[in-house]
Amino acid sequence: MKKIEAYLKPFRLSDLRDALAGSGFQVLRIHQAEELRPAESYTEVVQGFEYETDVAARLLVVLLVEDEQVDEAVSLLQRVARTGHRHDGRILISPVERTVSVDPAEASSNTGADQDRSSEL
Numbered sequence: 001m002k003k004i005e006a007y008l009k010p011f012r013l014s015d016l017r018d019a020l021a022g023s024g025f026q027v028l029r030i031h032q033a034e035e036l037r038p039a040e041s042y043t044e045v046v047q048g049f050e051y052e053t054d055v056a057a058r059l060l061v062v063l064l065v066e067d068e069q070v071d072e073a074v075s076l077l078q079r080v081a082r083t084g085h086r087h088d089g090r091i092l093i094s095p096v097e098r099t100v101s102v103d104p105a106e107a108s109s110n111t112g113a114d115q116d117r118s119s120e121l
Helices: 010-022 066-081
Strands: 002-008 028-037 042-046 049-053 055-065 088-096
Touching: 002 010, 002 066, 010 055, 010 066, 055 066, 066 088
Parallel strands: none
Antiparallel strands: 002 055, 002 088, 028 055, 042 049
């Protein structure tokens, strides 16, 4: 199992949500984030207006996917999140050794398990 973290421009969320749901990715986490670039300012485009900034709003989108779904998820994120401007975002991929439910009545899930439990996370 892998964890995919994507730092994206907030206005892409609606399209991203629809694309992920249409591709069968059911559970994602969204966090608000800011990106600071103190050494450089750049042009940010928000609702069609351009302005210079060194701090930009970002969304952190987190997905847990099976190993064989990583390429599909990354390709989808790239396709939907791309705006054609600099600093569109970044995608990080890391291994997940194990997931454990907060509720002790639920069994923990190991990456070697045959069941797809990513929708329960």
